[in-house]
Structures are given as structure tokens and as C-alpha cells.
Amino acid sequence: MGRYSDSGSDAADRARANGFSLIELLVALFVLALLASVAVLSLPDSGGDLRRSAESFAARVGAARDEAIVTARPTSVVVGQAGYYFETRGEGGWQPPDARSLQGGDWPSDTVVTHEGAGIGTKDGQAGAGNRRIVFDSLGLASEDARISLSREAHEATVTIARNGDIRTEAGQ
Structure with a gap:
């Protein structure tokens, strides 16, 4: 039994180490959206x-x-x-x-x-x-x-x- 529980927690630890959390992805998207809005506002007037x-x-x-x-x-x-x-x-x-x-x-x-x-x-x-x-x-x-x-x-x-x-x-x- 100890073997299954250890391998399960090791797999979860490896997945966390290899990927991003949902919060990290949302923060990255927010920063990208903020940068895009600054870029759009700095474009020259289009009439x-x-x-x-x-x-x-x-x-x-x-x-x-x-x-x-x-x-x-x-x-x-x-x-x-x-x-x-x-x-x-x-x-x-x-x-x-x-x-x-x-x-x-x-x-x-x-x-x-x-x-x-x-x-x-x-x-x-x-x-x-x-x-x-x-x-x-x-x-x-x-x-x-x-x-x-x-x-x-x-x-x-x-x-x-x-x-x-x-x-x-x-x-x-």
C-alpha cells in the first residue's frame, strides 16, 4: 500500500513542477492583454x-x-x-x-x-x-x-x- 500512495504523490509533485497553475496562466494572460491595450492606444490616429x-x-x-x-x-x-x-x-x-x-x-x-x-x-x-x-x-x-x-x-x-x-x-x- 505504501508503494501506491508514494507513487501517486510523486506523480502529482512532478506534474506541479513541470506545468503552470491556473492562477499563473491567468496572470500571464492579464499582462499580455494590458500590453496589447497599451500598444493599441499608442497607434496613430486612423481618422x-x-x-x-x-x-x-x-x-x-x-x-x-x-x-x-x-x-x-x-x-x-x-x-x-x-x-x-x-x-x-x-x-x-x-x-x-x-x-x-x-x-x-x-x-x-x-x-x-x-x-x-x-x-x-x-x-x-x-x-x-x-x-x-x-x-x-x-x-x-x-x-x-x-x-x-x-x-x-x-x-x-x-x-x-x-x-x-x-x-x-x-x-x-
Whole structure:
């Protein structure tokens, strides 16, 4: 009997010495996962920043359209190479809006902005050198069809504003 019990414990001791415990394997997997997540976070931007900027811009343009409907006053978005801002039409002309949701923003660095649209004339359609003003009336209708394209390196994102007030975002390559 002693022989069987000794050989059984010797075999178990040899198995422990030759292999890894479950805890050791789980710790090793955790360390590998941690290293992989650090590597992924350090990879260069793949256009996500540009897409997020376009989506944020589209959401704010939608808020400007809604502001025009709620206040029954024309509200505009002015788009330029450096960024965008909003204005509402008051007694003294175009003024900064009171709404916190209508804060302007800057485009990410090295972003090239192009905008296409018919324009509505020099006085209201253009808001300065190279800037484009799109006005939403009290019904939420836009003054023009517009297409604002943001591009950086090989990535592109486009915000399309239709005359009926619809706003769409498209992310390219």
C-alpha cells in the first residue's frame, strides 16, 4: 500500500513542477492583454478624430436649426478654415447666441475644409474671407444646400445640410 500512495504523490509533485497553475496562466494572460491595450492606444490616429469632429459639428448644426425653430429667429452657422461659430439674428444684426449648445469649435489641426453650396449673396451668404454662412429660418429650413468636407491625410468626413433642414454625416476612408 505504501508503494501506491508514494507513487501517486510523486506523480502529482512532478506534474506541479513541470506545468503552470491556473492562477499563473491567468496572470500571464492579464499582462499580455494590458500590453496589447497599451500598444493599441499608442497607434496613430486612423481618422476617428476627424469623424468625431464632423459628428459634433453636425449635432451642433442640428441644435442651431432647433434654436431657430424654438426662438422663431434666424440662426446661422458660419464655417471657415479654422473652425465654425453660430449667430442669431437680432435687432442689431447678427449676434452671438445665448444658447450654450451653440458654442463654436475649431477643426482638428492640419484639417483641410472645403464647402460647396449655392450661397445666398455676399451680404448674408458670405461671412468674411473664405467663410460660408448657412442660415436656418423659423421653420428650420436652410438657406441653401451645403456640403462641408473635412479632410486630413487619407481620411475624409462630410457633413451635408439640405435645404429642408436635414443634416447628414458621412465618413470616408
